[in-house]
Amino acid sequence: MIIRPFLYDFKKTITSKTVIILVAIILLISLTIIPLTSIGSTSPPTGLGQAPILYYHDGASPNTGNHYLTYFTNQYGDGINGATVTITFQGARNYTQTTVTNSSGLAFVTVNAPNASYSVMFKEQLPGGELSTSLPDPASIHSPSGVITRIGGGFGGGGFGDASIQAVVDKHNSSKRDIQVFYAAAFGVVPSTYTLYYKVVSSFGGYSCKGTGGCPFNYTDMTSLGNLNSYLDTFDPTIPTGLNQTAQVYFELFSQTKTEVGSASFSAFELRQPRQPIMSTGIASFFFSGVFGFFIPLMAIIGSYSSYGKDRLTGVLESVLARPVTKRGLAMSRFLSTVLSFTIASAAAVGVVDLLLNSVGGSFLDQSYALAIIAGLAVEVAAFTGLIFLLSHLLKSTGALLGISIVLFLVLDFFWSLIILLLTFLLGGTSGSAVALQATFLSYYANPAQFLSLINVYVLQSSSGVLLQSSSYGVTLPAVILDGILWAVLPFIAFLYLAVKRD
Amino acid sequence: MFEIKAATKVFSAKQGPAISAVSFDVRNGEIVGFVGLNGAGKTTTIRIAVGVSLPTSGTVVIDGHDITREKPEASKSIGWVPELPNFEPNAKAWSMMRYLAGFYNIDREEARRKSKDLLASVGLSGFENRKIRTYSQGMKKRFSLAVSLLSDPQNFLFDEVLNGLDPEGIHFFRELMRGQKRMNKAILLSSHILTEIENVADRIVFIHRGRVIKIVTRDELAAYEGEKGVLRIILQNITDDAVSYLKSLGGTALVQGNEVILSDFRGDSSQVNSELVKKGIPVREIKFEKTGLEQYFFDLIGKADSAK
Incomplete structure (x- = not known):
């Protein structure tokens, strides 16, 4: 019997003017992240100066074509479109060629110049800055025609050999690092016959090459991650959990004939490190705990007053209660429809923020972080909805309910930090001290409006941009989950008891 | 029919019970008048009977269903018009009718048709799209009556419905009650207008200070010595x-x-x-x-x- 009244009340709640306006406000609030993302995007893209360069030449013709292939990506390995690459041959006569990166972040530059000795300058320009450096003289590169050689020493990592193998941040989980391989087959062809292998070992070094078939490991002892699909391809290796601190992961790229063309090794910890507040997550965490953390409780309070508190205290609810519906059914339907409406709106707002961060900053939020934030918002909405519904059974008038609600909002949301700071001073602590920080974090447990802050501290292991170990301050996963469950459930249960057992 | 069995309601231990062991029944095809002074317990009794208020003890059985334990089933057989109908003031009558119809398993098309017919039958044609807050007290009562008729219930509870109505309104309600009685419905009418009760009621329940002090039939009342x-x-x-x-x-x-x-x-x-x-x-x-x-x-x- 609960389904039908729930559906009718849900429809009534989500189509009520107040809720529609509040949901629209929540979505509009999410747009206010745009100025923050533009601030964040003024720093130079991380791809600047880190890309390796592949080179091959056409052979000993009078005007040899010198071919360069490079790329620019962000920290997630996504190509940066529109970066300018200029290569200048300076000799008896200068030859300059300029191109821009395509949508995959790749730039192909061909400089046709007579066989001679040149001083080669490489210049890259991105919106955030530019970098110039010198490249080896083509006359000094003694590779056969069409054979790929990696040049550009000092251009970041990439391991050994002609293929570049680097770690990039996983787009959906910032605690993970994926492996990005950059290579081209002879004469700049897409390297689709090349296969990446990997192996996890317990310690670094001490491995001797065993002849052909790869070094330090033979490909037969390694696990295939698949063939390259393009010049720049990303792989997600499975790294076992529970490895010790010295564990290493080796990667080797093989041709179809099982000739190794590149290798690299990373510590397993580097590939599976704790989440770090990367740029977009940093902006988002500030935005979620600061802006959403402020507005969502306010919206939940107004929405709850509108969907239940007012009806309950003015007696309007009785016109519904006289229908074939139980008190429990009506109370639950109003609560769930209010919580669902605002949780869905909040989740949509997180989605909007994520899209904006991606369109401006070039990266989506870490999936698990975004889900944690949505869960945190759901807890805040449920807690404040439950509290307002509960208060509507304890108070006698709409005026009293509004007054208490405003006080609740001001204390829990607006002045909380100030209150904790004053308490810290009164107890002899100082601002920023470990004790003050711990008191602040522990106070978050007692305040549903600060639940997002609690999540930020735990998930990002940081507060106000400062890295910390949350467990040292009492912020642990079981405690956060328990706190969330209690805030989501306790006010609701107390409200439901009064709604069912009392008039 | 419905039966109120030893219903007691205590709002505050200090004040004593608002009603105490109130018992009476209203049978099918019968109009029962419910008479008492202000504060006697009429409205409290009716609110318990329709399930918006919980009895401290006792119960109410509506067509065999206990209002506290089988509320949805019991409520399907009840039409309630309170003294001061209180609907969402910003809702339009039309949309409120259809929203409430949903609780009675009435499908959308049927709800549209019924709402239109019922609003017309209570004289609210042309006012369907007005917000309820713009209605006069009499219009609100008519609207509440239309809502109470949505499920064609077997039992009606009218709480001081005649208060504040003009003569035409009183006549309308009187004829409606008589019509429902002819359809074998059970009707409880509380009112201060004793002449109206006298005119329509088959039995009269007197309540005073929260207790039923007498239940008389029309014949018993007629036999009462009229010289006084x-x-x-x-x-x-x-x-x-x-x-x-x-x-x-x-x-x-x-x-x-x-x-x-x-x-x-x-x-x-x-x-x-x-x-x-x-x-x-x-x-x-x-x-x-x-x-x-x-x-x-x-x-x-x-x-x-x-x-x-």
């Missing part, structure tokens, strides 16, 4: 001599300002007037009313109070 009446005397100035004299005439005397109401008076009102003049007590107005139900009501109350 209510004598209202408005004096120029109220004096102890005057009150003492009037009380000596017998019956129950109620003094309100300069007015003395003798609710159980037998005798000649002109004789009383003469006596008062002789005693030098100026009389502004004297009136004898032979209203059977009202007199009966005052008798009952007087007896109940004196027994206490």
Whole structure:
């Protein structure tokens, strides 16, 4: 019997003017992240100066074509479109060629110049800055025609050999690092016959090459991650959990004939490190705990007053209660429809923020972080909805309910930090001290409006941009989950008891 | 039919029960009047009967379903019109009707048709798209009546529905109740307008200070000795001599300002007037009313109070 009244009340709640306006406000609030993302995007893209360069030449013709292939990506390995690459041959006569990166972040530059000795300058320009450096003289590169050689020493990592193998941040989980391989087959062809292998070992070094078939490991002892699909391809290796601190992961790229063309090794910890507040997550965490953390409780309070508190205290609810519906059914339907409406709106707002961060900053939020934030918002909405519904059974008038609600909002949301700071001073602590920080974090447990802050501290292991170990301050996963469950459930249960057992 | 069984409601332990062990039934094809002074417990009883208020003890059975334990089933058979209907003020009548129809398993198309017909039947055609807050009290009652008819319930509970209605409205409700009675529906009507109760009720339940003090049938009421009446005397100035004299005439005397109401008076009102003049007590107005139900009501109350 609960389904039908729930559906009718849900429809009534989500189509009520107040809720529609509040949901629209929540979505509009999410747009206010745009100025923050533009601030964040003024720093130079991380791809600047880190890309390796592949080179091959056409052979000993009078005007040899010198071919360069490079790329620019962000920290997630996504190509940066529109970066300018200029290569200048300076000799008896200068030859300059300029191109821009395509949508995959790749730039192909061909400089046709007579066989001679040149001083080669490489210049890259991105919106955030530019970098110039010198490249080896083509006359000094003694590779056969069409054979790929990696040049550009000092251009970041990439391991050994002609293929570049680097770690990039996983787009959906910032605690993970994926492996990005950059290579081209002879004469700049897409390297689709090349296969990446990997192996996890317990310690670094001490491995001797065993002849052909790869070094330090033979490909037969390694696990295939698949063939390259393009010049720049990303792989997600499975790294076992529970490895010790010295564990290493080796990667080797093989041709179809099982000739190794590149290798690299990373510590397993580097590939599976704790989440770090990367740029977009940093902006988002500030935005979620600061802006959403402020507005969502306010919206939940107004929405709850509108969907239940007012009806309950003015007696309007009785016109519904006289229908074939139980008190429990009506109370639950109003609560769930209010919580669902605002949780869905909040989740949509997180989605909007994520899209904006991606369109401006070039990266989506870490999936698990975004889900944690949505869960945190759901807890805040449920807690404040439950509290307002509960208060509507304890108070006698709409005026009293509004007054208490405003006080609740001001204390829990607006002045909380100030209150904790004053308490810290009164107890002899100082601002920023470990004790003050711990008191602040522990106070978050007692305040549903600060639940997002609690999540930020735990998930990002940081507060106000400062890295910390949350467990040292009492912020642990079981405690956060328990706190969330209690805030989501306790006010609701107390409200439901009064709604069912009392008039 | 519905039956109220030993319903007791205590709002506050300090104040005592608002109603205590109230029991009576309303059978199919019957209109039962529910009479009592303000605060006697009529509305509390009706609110418990329709399930918006919980009894402290006792229960109400609607067509075999307990209102507290089987509320959805019981509520399907109830049509309730409260004294002051209270719907979402910003909702339009039309959309509110269809929203409430959803609780009765009425599909969308049927809800549209029924809402239109019912609003027309209670005289609200042309007002469907107005917000309820713009309705007069009478219109709200008509709207509430239309809502109560949505499920074509077997039982109706009308709580002071005639209050504040114009004569046309009173006539409308009276005819509606008679029509529903002919359709074998069970109807409970609480009202201060005792003449209306007297006109339509088959039985009358009297409640006083939260207790049912008497249940009489129309025949029993008719058999009540009709020579007694209510004598209202408005004096120029109220004096102890005057009150003492009037009380000596017998019956129950109620003094309100300069007015003395003798609710159980037998005798000649002109004789009383003469006596008062002789005693030098100026009389502004004297009136004898032979209203059977009202007199009966005052008798009952007087007896109940004196027994206490």
